[in-house]
Amino acid sequence: MTDTRTSAPESTESTETTSGGHGGRGLAALALTALGVVFGDIGTSPLYALRTVFTIDNGAVRPTPDDVYGVISVMFWSVTVVVSIKYVTILMRADNNGEGGVMALAALARRLFAKRSGRVGVFILIGIIGVALFYGDSIITPAVSVLSAVEGLEVAAPGVAHLVVPIAGVILAGLFAVQRFGTGRVGTLFGPIMLLWFLVLAVAGVGMIVRDPSVLIGLSPTYAFAFVFAHPTITFVAMGAVVLVITGAEALYADMGHFGAPPIRRAWFFVVFPALTLNYLGQASLILRDPTARQNPFFLLFPDWARIPVVVLATAATVIASQAVISGAFSLSRQAMQLGLLPPLTVRQTSEREGGQIYLPAVNALLFVGVIAVMLAFRSSERLATAYGVSVTGALVVDSVLLLIVARPLFNWHRWQIVLAAVVFGGLELTFLAANLSKVLHGGWVPLLIAAAVITVMTTWRRGRQLVTDERNQKEGSLADFIDRVRSEDPPRVDGIAVFPHPNKDTTPLALRANFEHNHVLHHHVLIVSVQTANVPHVPASKAYTFDDLGYSDDGIEHLTIKFGFSDEPNLPVALRRACVAEVLSLDPDAVERASYFVSRGALRTGHGRGMMRWRKKLFVALAQNAANPSARFGLPSNSTVTMGSDVDV
Numbered sequence: 197m198t199d200t201r202t203s204a205p206e207s208t209e210s211t212e213t214t215s216g217g218h219g220g221r222g223l224a225a226l227a228l229t230a231l232g233v234v235f236g237d238i239g240t241s242p243l244y245a246l247r248t249v250f251t252i253d254n255g256a257v258r259p260t261p262d263d264v265y266g267v268i269s270v271m272f273w274s275v276t277v278v279v280s281i282k283y284v285t286i287l288m289r290a291d292n293n294g295e296g297g298v299m300a301l302a303a304l305a306r307r308l309f310a311k312r313s314g315r316v317g318v319f320i321l322i323g324i325i326g327v328a329l330f331y332g333d334s335i336i337t338p339a340v341s342v343l344s345a346v347e348g349l350e351v352a353a354p355g356v357a358h359l360v361v362p363i364a365g366v367i368l369a370g371l372f373a374v375q376r377f378g379t380g381r382v383g384t385l386f387g388p389i390m391l392l393w394f395l396v397l398a399v400a401g402v403g404m405i406v407r408d409p410s411v412l413i414g415l416s417p418t419y420a421f422a423f424v425f426a427h428p429t430i431t432f433v434a435m436g437a438v439v440l441v442i443t444g445a446e447a448l449y450a451d452m453g454h455f456g457a458p459p460i461r462r463a464w465f466f467v468v469f470p471a472l473t474l475n476y477l478g479q480a481s482l483i484l485r486d487p488t489a490r491q492n493p494f495f496l497l498f499p500d501w502a503r504i505p506v507v508v509l510a511t512a513a514t515v516i517a518s519q520a521v522i523s524g525a526f527s528l529s530r531q532a533m534q535l536g537l538l539p540p541l542t543v544r545q546t547s548e549r550e551g552g553q554i555y556l557p558a559v560n561a562l563l564f565v566g567v568i569a570v571m572l573a574f575r576s577s578e579r580l581a582t583a584y585g586v587s588v589t590g591a592l593v594v595d596s597v598l599l600l601i602v603a604r605p606l607f608n609w610h611r612w613q614i615v616l617a618a619v620v621f622g623g624l625e626l627t628f629l630a631a632n633l634s635k636v637l638h639g640g641w642v643p644l645l646i647a648a649a650v651i652t653v654m655t656t657w658r659r660g661r662q663l664v665t666d667e668r669n670q671k672e673g674s675l676a677d678f679i680d681r682v683r684s685e686d687p688p689r690v691d692g693i694a695v696f697p698h699p700n701k702d703t704t705p706l707a708l709r710a711n712f713e714h715n716h717v718l719h720h721h722v723l724i725v726s727v728q729t730a731n732v733p734h735v736p737a738s739k740a741y742t743f744d745d746l747g748y749s750d751d752g753i754e755h756l757t758i759k760f761g762f763s764d765e766p767n768l769p770v771a772l773r774r775a776c777v778a779e780v781l782s783l784d785p786d787a788v789e790r791a792s793y794f795v796s797r798g799a800l801r802t803g804h805g806r807g808m809m810r811w812r813k814k815l816f817v818a819l820a821q822n823a824a825n826p827s828a829r830f831g832l833p834s835n836s837t838v839t840m841g842s843d844v845d846v
Contacts, residue, residue: 232386237444266423
């Protein structure tokens, strides 16, 4: 008779999240922390956005009232439509178990259309393109943001202008070094700084607005339409710079898993959006009063005595701007791993409460190398700005495409609502994208090259994984058939417990099959263990285990599923001892401590079969060889762990 003991419900899927249960005070604290992680990128746009609009294409946009009001109107409504409506109001409702970002959106689409298998591959491909573009942004943003602030020294202290690049390099090195402490601790440090930054933005803007309140009429959308119809060509050129006001919108969505949607929404509508609006209006008022101020309207908002302190504060803010995309890259990388688009990487949970607060050492190192390389290649924010925008606008368009796909099943939108969203969001973002494509030959190729490399890696890993899985399934064979064979052949048994980590109970672990076929023996107790991670911080022992004797109670071959929370350390030896204490396993806890662990990990070889080009096979093998070691991930003791299996051809 089959014995199936369980300390958990039959369903292993968990959608419980932890960010929604915070009280008012906790929500306010999270909102403050979110200021230090989520809004750095979009919050530092006033440093260069309006200046770039009025200096692009040799001053095509003139400092006249019509042009100034038109530009301010276009900027304000771009932020309103893309950030406030699309991302903060709509897309933040489209989370995948609390996670945001393009990969979460692609996974959500795949789940919603699971019965239509033909579309699943398309959704994943769209997601790959989106995350690849985001990686390009993640490398450009820290370099251009920090350089733009440190270059303020060229005005405030010209004698040290030659040290701008080295100073920026030291600052960036420090930023990437503190990532190991987690976004929660980083946000706790950065949050108050960003709150001060947004307060300074608002005060500086109000100080200029009160001198000429007429600039407020620029918030009317009529000026945006008048500007477009009066100067269509100039508007198109200007849109390539106007997009700078919405850089960071995708990072804002990707960082949702770190804090949850409510804190981000509160911080945006009560602090960030008002401060940005007031500052842009103040800069516009200054340009109307003094057209020469368009060369650097942000710093000229401040009196002489305040400019050096503002340069220091701006440098801190741009460092924090880099944090937004770094955190987003961590989130998207983990989601890509869960979807089988990246090899297993070491993921360190940095918060006991928030599942999205993670640190990936490998991703952090690659981003740092990329950022430093880009900064040393371009050496100025002005040159880097030409590379900015292509990846940002591309990511915006990808998110809109996925939004339109999931809108009907997820939000119950009618067809007219989908068409309206396509026209408003898609029309605006495609205009931004078209305006930025002209930058490709002037540096815009950099993020596109990065995106192409990421797409190559992800598609290669996904395809190679499919080939290896097919090969392994063929070699592993059915577990039920293997057990029947063992029972019929009745091989000799040796003392002890053998533990075989394996993702399922349908196929036979390669290490188990290799041990049986080559050594012709089995241990008295064979335990196949599968590990699952739930979307809650901790899983209590009463719900952590599901036991299955696999159809027979007298052959010593059993299966155990262990469920960990995202903050639980996935230590198999400790979990197995607790299972014995909880009487889920009928084994002596001390004997389990002396168990041997057999990891199935055969060597990969580049074969001559079809399915993938040879250079991609070599890339896949290289990625697999650098993947995280499962023995270290599950805390297996090195002196009692054996790696076995058979070679697998790709």
